[in-house]
Structures are given as structure tokens and as C-alpha cells.
Amino acid sequence: MKKVTMFVSKLVAVLAVLLVSGVTFAESTNPKQSHRFVVLAPHIVESMYAIGAGHQIVGTTDYADYPVEAQQIPRIGNYARIQIERVIELQPDVIIAWKTGNPPDDLARLQQLGFEVVYSHPEQLEDVASELKMLGQLTGRSQTAEQIATDYLSELDTLKRKYANATPVSVFYELWSRPLRTVAGNAWPQQQVALCGGVNPFMDAAEDYPQIGLESVLEQQPQVIIQPTQHGESAIDGITWQDYDYLSAVANGFIFHPNSDKVHRMTTRMLDELSILCTHLQTARDFYAQQDK
Known part of the structure; x- marks a missing residue:
């Protein structure tokens, strides 16, 4: 009986390996993996x-700098203009465009020339997952x-549940200093602030990235000020908030x-910084709670 049990166990293990290997082989031989984008x-x-x-x-376009290898990709334009002649020279199988971040007239021209254009259009934090799946299908x-x-959604859900009932803390988000702009509505950073339990006094502005005085x-x-910088250091061109030391923040x-x-x-790396942001807001939340006692 023991021999039969051992045989069955080994058979199951072998079948599992073959199943995984089969899926991996099918993916590695997918012709889409040789497509040019x-x-x-x-x-x-x-x-x-x-x-x-x-x-x-x-x-790709300017500012596509991560990971380091991406810096070697030829540049064919920026958010304002695409060098259509260069795209024609490259003859990609597919062009992946940002629906709200690329010039629509250039994209329309590329489609008229016969290029397949697929759009990235993440609007909610959860959409990073659907974007990954879309890219997976395109690339085999x-x-x-x-x-x-799946991992991304799991980590995001963990953060959501952790701060779902957090005591509100008022937050000002300095998106840009000259002119001074913040976030509101459905803006990507606004969703992150809200997830961490931050309350934005400009949340109900008429646009997602309003200019304010x-x-x-x-x-x-505000009890907290968020001033994003390229490397997480003090902002050289930002507002010098230390001049306003009467602000709680x-x-x-x-x-x-x-x-x-x-x-x-809108990538998985956002979760790293989101977790840190939530921790910072929790530190401020705990401090102000102590002050109120």
C-alpha cells in the first residue's frame, strides 16, 4: 500500500511539473514575444x-527612464509631439499610447498610416492591474x-483595509509651485492621499489639478504638506514652507x-511610496491625537 501511495504522489508531482512547464513553454514560444513596440x-x-x-x-518618449535599461531606448518624441517619420522608420507591430498624455492628432495620423494603436488609460489605482494584463496579452x-x-491588487487591498477607518488628517499636496497647483477630484495622487486617510481641503475643486493661490x-x-520631488529629497523649486512656521504642518x-x-x-512601484506615505500620515495622526488629549 505504501508503494502505491508513493507512486501516486510521484505521479502527481510529475504531472504538476509538466503542467507548469507546458504553460511556460507555450508562453515562451508565443510569436507575440517577438513583436516590436x-x-x-x-x-x-x-x-x-x-x-x-x-x-x-x-x-519611446522623453522621461522614460526606469529601469536603467530604458534609458537606452531611442527617443521618438515627447508629450507634446511625436516624430512620425521616426515611427515609420521603426515599423513597430503595435504602438501603445497614453490616452490622455499623447497628442491626439499625431496618434490619429499614425492610425491613418495603418499602424495599430492600443491605448493605456488608467483612471483608478486598481487599473494598474488591468493595464499589466493588457500588456501581457499584447506581448505574449x-x-x-x-x-x-494579482500581487499588486493584494498589496493595494491590504493598504486599503489598514487605513479604511483612519482618523482624518488634513493634507495639502503641492503638485507644482509656479504656478501653485494641487490635486483634487479623481487625480492620481488624490486617490493615494484619500486611501491613507488624508483629507484634502481642495478636494472639490472644479478640475483634478487646479491652480490655487x-x-x-x-x-x-494643513496638518501635513506633501511636496513630491524627483528623488524624495527637499524640493529646490518648491514653496519654502519654512517661511510659514505658523502652519501646523x-x-x-x-x-x-x-x-x-x-x-x-501608474505602475506597481507606486505601492512602495504609497505605503511610506500612509506611514507618514499615521505618524502625524498619532501626534495630533496626543495634542488633543
């Missing part, structure tokens, strides 16, 4: 590399993309500098 936004480039398809990118890497997407911020007396040292690339790009 022009990718027109930094966040799409990051996600392509995340699923193992970065080497299929033959052209669905299995890898599905796993990364400094006086309006000072009147609101300034007086108590709650000015935080998250990495702008991580928080502003």
Missing part, C-alpha cells in the same frame, strides 16, 4: 519591463502579467517629500 509614456515602459517585455520596445506574457497584477493654502492650516515637521516618479506614474 513603440511605447509612448514612461509608466507603460516601466510596466513592459516589469513583465519581461522591455527588450521589445524599439522607441499573460501568465507573468497575471501574477504581478498661496493665501488659500495658508487659510486652510511646518511647526510640527510634517512636510514629506515622496519620490514623484513613483507616486505619479
Whole structure:
């Protein structure tokens, strides 16, 4: 009986290995893995590399700088203009564009020329997962993309549940200093602030990235100020908040500098900075709770 049991166990193990190997082999021999892509936004480039398809990118736009290997990809334009002649020279199988971040007239021209244009259009934090799956299908890497997407949603859900009932703390988000702009509505950073239990006094502005006056911020007396910078350091061109030491955020040292690339790009790396942001807001929350006692 023991021999039969051992035989069955070994058979199951072998079948499991064959099943996984079969899926892996099918994916590795998928002809889509040899397709050439022009990718027109930094966040799409990051996600392509995340699923193992970065080497299929033959052209991209300015500021697509992560991972380091992406810096070697030929540049064919920026958010304002695409060099259509260069795209024609590269002859990509597919162009992946950012629906709200690329010039629509150039994209329309490329479609008229017969190029297949697929759009990235993440609007909610959860959409990073669906974007990964879409890229997995395009590049023949669905299995890898599905796993990364599942892990991403799991980590995001953990953060959501952790701060779902957090005591509100008022937050001002300095998106840009000249002119002074913040976030509101459904803006990508606004969703992150809200998830962490932050309350934005400009949440109900008419647009997602409104221009505001400094006086309006000072009147609101925010408990926390978020000032994203490229490498998470002090902002050289940002507002010098230390000049306004009567603000609660300034007086108590709650000015935080998250990495702008991580928080502003719709990729899995956003979770790293989001977790840190939530921790910072919790520190401020605990401090103010003690002050109120």
C-alpha cells in the first residue's frame, strides 16, 4: 500500500511539473514575444519591463527612464509631439499610447498610416492591474502579467483595509509651485492621499489639478504638506514652507517629500511610496491625537 501511495504522489508531482512547464513553454514560444513596440509614456515602459517585455520596445518618449535599461531606448518624441517619420522608420507591430498624455492628432495620423494603436488609460489605482494584463496579452506574457497584477491588487487591498477607518488628517499636496497647483477630484495622487486617510481641503475643486493661490493654502492650516520631488529629497523649486512656521504642518515637521516618479506614474512601484506615505500620515495622526488629549 505504501508503494502505491508513493507512486501516486510521484505521479502527481510529475504531472504538476509538466503542467507548469507546458504553460511556460507555450508562453515562451508565443510569436507575440517577438513583436516590436513603440511605447509612448514612461509608466507603460516601466510596466513592459516589469513583465519581461522591455527588450521589445524599439522607441519611446522623453522621461522614460526606469529601469536603467530604458534609458537606452531611442527617443521618438515627447508629450507634446511625436516624430512620425521616426515611427515609420521603426515599423513597430503595435504602438501603445497614453490616452490622455499623447497628442491626439499625431496618434490619429499614425492610425491613418495603418499602424495599430492600443491605448493605456488608467483612471483608478486598481487599473494598474488591468493595464499589466493588457500588456501581457499584447506581448505574449499573460501568465507573468497575471501574477504581478494579482500581487499588486493584494498589496493595494491590504493598504486599503489598514487605513479604511483612519482618523482624518488634513493634507495639502503641492503638485507644482509656479504656478501653485494641487490635486483634487479623481487625480492620481488624490486617490493615494484619500486611501491613507488624508483629507484634502481642495478636494472639490472644479478640475483634478487646479491652480490655487498661496493665501488659500495658508487659510486652510494643513496638518501635513506633501511636496513630491524627483528623488524624495527637499524640493529646490518648491514653496519654502519654512517661511510659514505658523502652519501646523511646518511647526510640527510634517512636510514629506515622496519620490514623484513613483507616486505619479501608474505602475506597481507606486505601492512602495504609497505605503511610506500612509506611514507618514499615521505618524502625524498619532501626534495630533496626543495634542488633543
